[in-house]
Amino acid sequence: MHFNAEDFHVLRQVQTHSIHQRQHKVSVADFMDVAAWQAQPALRLLFPHILKGQDILSVVDGFIVAHQCGRAIIFAIGAHVIKCGLSPLLIDMMRRGWLQWFGVQFDWTPHWV
Numbered sequence: 001m002h003f004n005a006e007d008f009h010v011l012r013q014v015q016t017h018s019i020h021q022r023q024h025k026v027s028v029a030d031f032m033d034v035a036a037w038q039a040q041p042a043l044r045l046l047f048p049h050i051l052k053g054q055d056i057l058s059v060v061d062g063f064i065v066a067h068q069c070g071r072a073i074i075f076a077i078g079a080h081v082i083k084c085g086l087s088p089l090l091i092d093m094m095r096r097g098w099l100q101w102f103g104v105q106f107d108w109t110p111h112w113v
Contacts, residue, residue, distance in 0.1 A: 025050065025051070026050055026051070026083060026084070026085070028085075030048050030050045030053075030084070030085060031048060031084075031085025031088075032047060032048055032053075032085050032086060032088060032089055034088040034089065034092055037089070037092075038092075047086075048084045048085055048086070050084055051080050051083070051084050052080060052081075052084065053084045053085075053086070056081075056086065059075075063093075063098060063099075067098055072100045072101075073098060073099050073100055073101075074100060074101045074102070074103075075090075075099055075101070075102040075103075076102065076103045076104075077090075077102060077103070077104050077105075078104070078105050079104070079105055082104075090102065
């Protein structure tokens with residue numbers, strides 16, 4: 001398919017804004033610190049206080065019960081789990097054998113990398 005410069009005239013109407021000047025809902029300071037999580041016995045204090053970060057605590061309680069009963073833990077998540085900075089926790093849980101599998105929506109990719 002061939003395009004001419006005239007085909008893109010509508011792009012003249014696009015307004016751009018510097019990433020440095022726009023407001024953000026999430027900052028790196030809001031993310032969970034895995035090293036602190038490993039050193040701190042009060043896990044509940046380390047979850048992000050943004051978006052749905054606090055709601056994950058009820059999931060954690062379910063994980064603990066399942067793990068104690070020898071059950072497999074299968075976790076389905078949306079992109080906001082990654083956006084909230086919880087990817088280090090998921091990785092650590094897989095490494096420790098707590099999380100056997102997790103599925104995600106396709107839109108998670110930009111938040112993971």
